[in-house]
Amino acid sequence: MWQRFSLYDVRVIGHYLGVLALFSSLALLVPFVTALACGEWEPASRYLLTIGIAVIVGSGLRFLRIDPGRLNRQQALAVTGFAWIALAFIATVPLHLSGHYASYLDALFDGVSGLTTTGASLVQDLDHLSNADNMWRFMMHLLGGLGLIVVALSFGLFGRGASALYASEGRSEHVVPNVVQTTRLIAKIAMVITFIATIVLTGLCVFMGMEPLRAFLHALWIAISGFMTGGFAPMSQSIMYYHSFPIELLLMLLMLLGSINFVLHSEVWKGRVAVFFRDLETRTMVLWLGVMACVIAASLSASAEFSDLPAMLRRGLFMVVSAFSTTGFQNITSNQMTTVLSSGAFLVIAVLMAVGGSGGSTTGGIKFRRIGIIMKSVVAAIKEALAPDSARVVVSYNHVGRRVLAPDVVKEAMMVFILYVVTYAIGALVGIAHGYEATQAIFESVAMASSGGLSSGLISPGMPPTLELFYILQMWAGRLEFVTLLALVVEIVVSLNPRRLVQRS
Template identity: 70%
Template sequence: MWQRFTLYDLRVIGHYLGTLLLFFAALMALPLATALVFQEWEPAARYLAAIGITMVAGCSLRFLRIEPGRLDRRQALAVTGFAWVVLALFASFPLYFSGHYMTYLDAIFDGVSGLTTTGASLIVDLDHLSYADNMFRFAMHALGGLGLIVVALSFGLFGRGGGASLFSSEGRSEHVVPNVVQTTQFIARITLVIVSVATVIITALCLFMGMEPTRAFLNALWVSTSGFVTGGFTPMQLSIMYYHSFPLEAILMVLMILGSISFVIHAEVWKGRPLPFFRDIETKTMVLWIGVMAFVFTATLALSPFDDMLALLRRGLFMIISAFTTTGFQVVTTNQITTAFSNGAFLTLAFIMAVGGASGSTAGGIKFSRMGIIFKSIVSNVKETLAPDSARVVVSYNHVGRRTLTPEIVKEAMTVFILYVITYVIGALVGIAHGFEAIPAISESVAMTSNGGIITSVAGPGMAGTLELFYIFQMWAGRLEFMTLFALIVEVVASLVPRPRPKERS
């Protein structure tokens, strides 16, 4: 029997959402400061107004809760599920009034894309966007890539109540250390160190390419942040192709791979124990999957109109890494993707994005751990079929320690896998129903649900509202990995359906 949200539940949920909104208002101070430093007065006015609106909403929601208490599982699911959409709505205010969006829905789309680190953008004239607006776009990436709840917990915003419930409700079950707050602080610390080092190196490269110091530093900071959190936003319309620099591409490839590795593995390496990385089922699955798909993708590009084989391999390797980490960086133009790439290349990139990176990382998609578990379950079934009736087959695997494959683990992996595939298919059918070719519609649907961001000709400024709304739903569902979202939907529906009145006794 499904439980309904009571008035007390709604007040608790509103209180925590208000806390997140106040934190989001504080985050908007970063683009506001950027606007003031560079004397961008119009963006400064927009972000000042947005901060005021967000703070008023946040304070109002905070007052909904009176008595203290811990979050239960249902309340935590609701806070996490609603947070991604609520924050995106408030993010759309300063974005839309920048004048770089054709419709308000386009600005909401970019807000959801930024926070879910999908990286697909409907912005117009990106090359002339203000420093402040760019800073806000990449701040959203940093917040969403690490996880709204992870960042909030690392700052201790929720106190001692409900930290574990909120952490797990965001699709995270593996702790770097036993304490949830310490785990989130470690994730933030790792990110800061890696992004800082990459920013210094890329700044030097940009200076060597002839950029002025300020612009070099900002471009380096933005692409480093976007690369590690596997976001996909870039400050230029041509994405990474704009820089025409193989050393920069090589650094970003390393960053994207680091971002797609579980933070638990980062912790093991940080402690001087690299062996768990090589033994982990996700690493083995990644090597096998990417090896096969890289061969297929290279074969599909053999007849593509690139200058030479070196250029072919360079661009192909970058696009494969961008796809499997679900980052969305591109070193080919959208026109080349839609005209020069074969249908095989389209589908290969879609398959790579569909699986995604490691669990407990910043990447999206089905995740290597689930694919490895499904493969292990097939091996287990084959062994059981061949074994004598009296034999007991036990299959184990390495994933943050030695584990035994159980029916519950296989069931969870298969459930999420099936939900992703169903959403990929439905999204493709929605695209086809709006008049697009099948292959681009499939690729676009996978890019949205996996938060991959490599888009083609389907998603664009001023697109059909119904298709755009469905893509927003796909980004939201994919970031929450379905279970949190579906549990939230069931709870909301159960609360809205009127209860039957008890029959009066005669």
């Protein structure tokens, strides 16, 4: 049975949220220092104000400290669920005060989009946004891509609550046995890849004619956004702004790397390359991308603008990688997506976003591991139907070692799969109810719930506030992969109903 939040639970949850709020003040120092270095005094004052708010909120919540012991699963789910909400509101403050958003709700949309690595944006006049504000947008991608809890744990926060919080963010696999060491290795891998990509991209931007400081900042930002599969770009034209095939190639590589499970990254890091190629996720990814690339190539060949091979490889392949990695980078305009792309290619991009990349990566969506497990369960069902009654059918798969397909694993994969599909459908119906075409409403719903970020044009300043609020909820639910969100909602409902009989499990 469900158990209510007691006063003790509320104080423990508040304590940990206070720790995260104080930690966010450290992250806010990055855009503050950027503003000072670039002589942007007005943005510097906004970030100093936001740092003060984060410190006050965090310190106030820390007064609830009661020497919390080891977190139970209920408390950990609540901390994780509320953390994404609370930090989104803090992150929104400097964006709203920048004057580049029509309303606070638009700024909140971008704050949630940044932290969930969705990448859809309602910012106005992006091309003239300050360096500090741009830095904060990509810092949100960095925090959200790695996971708020993972980043905090890598700094040694939370102590005895580490294991429960790590699991509550939808992560069940450890790179190394210790949770803190696992998060630090994840952070180290991400920093090394981002650092190398930034150096190469800086060189490419300088070669294009950018001044060194601007080249470095742009390189850093798109490197973070690419590997974290975020989708924010420093210019309104997204990746089209650079008109550089080498930059697009490098970003495709970054998006592919960001789509791979960090556990598999660690195996390659340790020299166990064979484990990577035998893994269920890797094989599912290769098969899935091969099939979908052929389908979209056949669909694009009917379009005059994409019928030649170079255009198909440059634009079509880039959009395939951007969609399946749920990044949201574009090298074609939103108008071209709805008018030049065929309906088949448009649908393929939506399906790619819906599935997403590997579990334990920076991507959103259903994930390859679940798709692979569901397919394995279909194979198991066929084998059982064909086998003699006395035979015992065992289906196994590789995922960092040989594993037997267990009923509870199949159940979890099917449950999350169904929740995503239902959410995609509900979001599409909400879009249709607001007067938009069905295909665009479906596309946008999938992009929001899967953290895909690509937009057919519905996401824009002035969109209906009710639809905007629903998309914010979709981004939040998709990032938490529903289980944390649903558990949190049930706990709140139970706690607000004192008449209900509650038993402790």
